[in-house]
Amino acid sequence: MDNPTNQGLFELAVEQAFDSVLITTAELDLPGPQIVYANNAFCERTGYSRAELMGQTPRILQGPLTDRKVLKRLRQNLEQGVRFEGATINYRKDSTPYIVHWSISPMRNEVDEITHFVSVQRDITHESQLETFNERLLDSLGEGVFGIDTQGNCTFVNPAALKALGYESDDELIGQNSHTLIHHSHPDGSDYPLEDCPIFQIMRDGTVAEPWRDHFWTKQGELLPVEVAATSLMPGVDDLFGGVFIFRDISEQIQLEEELKAAASHDQLTGAYNRRFGDQILHKELARFNRLQQPVSLVLADIDHFKQINDANGHLVGDDVLQEFVQAIEARLRETDYLVRWGGEEFLIILPNTTRDGAAELAENLRHEVSQRTFSDAGIKLTASFGVSQLNSDDAIESWLQRADKALYQAKHDGRNRVKKDN
Numbered sequence: 001m002d003n004p005t006n007q008g009l010f011e012l013a014v015e016q017a018f019d020s021v022l023i024t025t026a027e028l029d030l031p032g033p034q035i036v037y038a039n040n041a042f043c044e045r046t047g048y049s050r051a052e053l054m055g056q057t058p059r060i061l062q063g064p065l066t067d068r069k070v071l072k073r074l075r076q077n078l079e080q081g082v083r084f085e086g087a088t089i090n091y092r093k094d095s096t097p098y099i100v101h102w103s104i105s106p107m108r109n110e111v112d113e114i115t116h117f118v119s120v121q122r123d124i125t126h127e128s129q130l131e132t133f134n135e136r137l138l139d140s141l142g143e144g145v146f147g148i149d150t151q152g153n154c155t156f157v158n159p160a161a162l163k164a165l166g167y168e169s170d171d172e173l174i175g176q177n178s179h180t181l182i183h184h185s186h187p188d189g190s191d192y193p194l195e196d197c198p199i200f201q202i203m204r205d206g207t208v209a210e211p212w213r214d215h216f217w218t219k220q221g222e223l224l225p226v227e228v229a230a231t232s233l234m235p236g237v238d239d240l241f242g243g244v245f246i247f248r249d250i251s252e253q254i255q256l257e258e259e260l261k262a263a264a265s266h267d268q269l270t271g272a273y274n275r276r277f278g279d280q281i282l283h284k285e286l287a288r289f290n291r292l293q294q295p296v297s298l299v300l301a302d303i304d305h306f307k308q309i310n311d312a313n314g315h316l317v318g319d320d321v322l323q324e325f326v327q328a329i330e331a332r333l334r335e336t337d338y339l340v341r342w343g344g345e346e347f348l349i350i351l352p353n354t355t356r357d358g359a360a361e362l363a364e365n366l367r368h369e370v371s372q373r374t375f376s377d378a379g380i381k382l383t384a385s386f387g388v389s390q391l392n393s394d395d396a397i398e399s400w401l402q403r404a405d406k407a408l409y410q411a412k413h414d415g416r417n418r419v420k421k422d423n
Contacts, residue, residue: 015039020046020121024058026106026114028078032057033117045123047093058119063091064211065229065246067142074104081106081114087124089143089229089246095210097229097246099125099145125231125244143248144226148178150242152200164226164249166219182216187223202230203243213250225250267341269319270326278340281350282397288352289391297359299349300387300404301329301366304416306345313378320376325384328369332362348404356390356421363388363419371417383417390422 014021020042024033035053043050046061062071067088077084084104089097101124107116144161148154154173165182167173173181179194186192194200198212211229218224230245265277273281285296303309303325310318322345329347330339338350351359363386370384387408391400403422411420 017041020119020123022058022119022121023107024117024119026116028075032059036116042121045092045098045121046090052093061090063089063095063097064227065089065097065143065248066091069142074102078104078106078117097211097231098123099244125233143246145244145246146178147244148199148203148242150203152177152179152194152203152242154178154181155242161247164218164224164247165216166222172219182218183214184217187215199228199230199243199245202245203232206232214247216247225254270322270341272326272330272339272341272347275340275342278338278342278348278350281338281340282401285350285352286391286395286397286400293393294353295355295390297351297354297356297388297390298400298404299351299359299363299366300342300389300401300408301347301349301363302385302408302412303345304383304385304412306382309380309382313376313380317376317378317380320378321380321382324373324375325370325382328373329366332366332369356388359390360388360419360421367417367419385411385416386419387411388419388421 017039018041021037021039022035022042023037024035027033035056035058038048038050038053043053048060070086070088073086074084083106085102087099087101090100091097101122102119103121104117104119106114107118109115142160144164145156145158146154146161147156154170154176157167157170157173162168162170162173165173179192179197179200183197183199184192198214211227214226214228216224216226226247227250228245228247230243232243265273267274288294289296303321306318306321309321326339326341326347329349333339333349336352340348340350342348349359349362351362354362367384367386370382374380375382385408387404387406387410389400389404389407407420407422411418414420
């Protein structure tokens with residue numbers, strides 16, 4: 001048998017290597033580098049076949065917990081044509097996360113042009129070399145990483161986890177039960193049984209789950225909203241390991257989502273609910289009335305002669321008047337009531353568990369409050385008219401609103417600055 005060539009030996013060695021090897025083109029701008037080669041180890045560890053990988057970008061391995069700071073540093077190194085080494089979270093084809101250590105180097109041609117990048121990767125999630133794992137990986141990750149044994153006791157924790165959870169040293173956590181420390185209660189303070197804990201279930205059953213939203217408790221007793229991914233380690237790899245869960249603080253993300261939600265349901269100028277959200281509340285209250293037969297009423301309020309205020313003082317003053325009008329009304333409403341900007345200077349008040357007479361009494365108090373106040377720095381005096389309507393058993397939303405509107409029209413017709421009830 002002839003001896004294999006050096007090229008053949010190289011190809012054979014790479015193909016049979018334990019570490020994953022990936023070669024891509026050198027394009028960095030979108031859509032990015034394309035995969036041109038993957039060895040057997042890479043396919044086995046990621047779950048992708050070669051056919052599925054060819055022509056794809058390595059971005060298919062990224063997911064919600066992939067550290068964007070590491071990716072930014074990776075791009076900077078590749079743009080400079082220098083070797084990159086780092087670690088982050090990647091995802092297999094079946095969406096399970098794993099911790100990967102990368103070593104990526106540029107390949108140059110005879111005129112020193114970068115033509116490809118070669119990446120040597122190692123899945124270090126299940127390695128038993130804990131000291132190396134902590135030093136090279138955990139300290140560099142932006143996400144919190146928490147290792148637990150088969151009993152749920154903490155075996156390692158990275159600095160990001162310590163900081164997020166309010167601890168100063170891993171000595172406070174190592175050997176302690178993770179569920180008892182950081183996952184013991186629901187947000188309302190009620191007990192969170194270990195059997196209900198998704199992390200415990202994954203460690204126990206070896207199941208796979210998509211990253212999920214949860215909450216942890218800090219050392220200071222504060223609630224920390226998090227996104228969590230967890231993976232169990234193979235039985236028998238190391239008695240100290242049961243699994244790893246990775247989390248990140250999503251407080252800012254939740255705050256942004258709440259702000260976006262509020263923006264979608266509130267009028268931008270006045271802060272009252274917008275008409276679209278008001279329609280949803282009306283349908284909800286109609287359904288509740290049909291189910292429980294509890295009274296619910298409407299007050300339709302309109303600022304008298306508001307056009308004259310705008311014409312005489314300008315729209316900026318008019319905006320101030322609208323904002324202060326809303327503040328005056330909201331100060332007298334219950335937490336269960338809804339104030340909706342229904343039109344330009346027209347506002348709808350939805351009053352659950354309130355009869356027609358109760359709504360009329362509130363409207364009269366509001367009418368008096370408005371008439372006694374001075375609005376805006378311009379010293380505007382104004383009045384408002386109010387129409388009141390209670391939901392009847394045979395009502396649709398349209399007829400209910402029409403009666404409130406008719407009552408408001410009557411208040412306007414009779415001289416304004418007054419309250420009228422529907423018939």
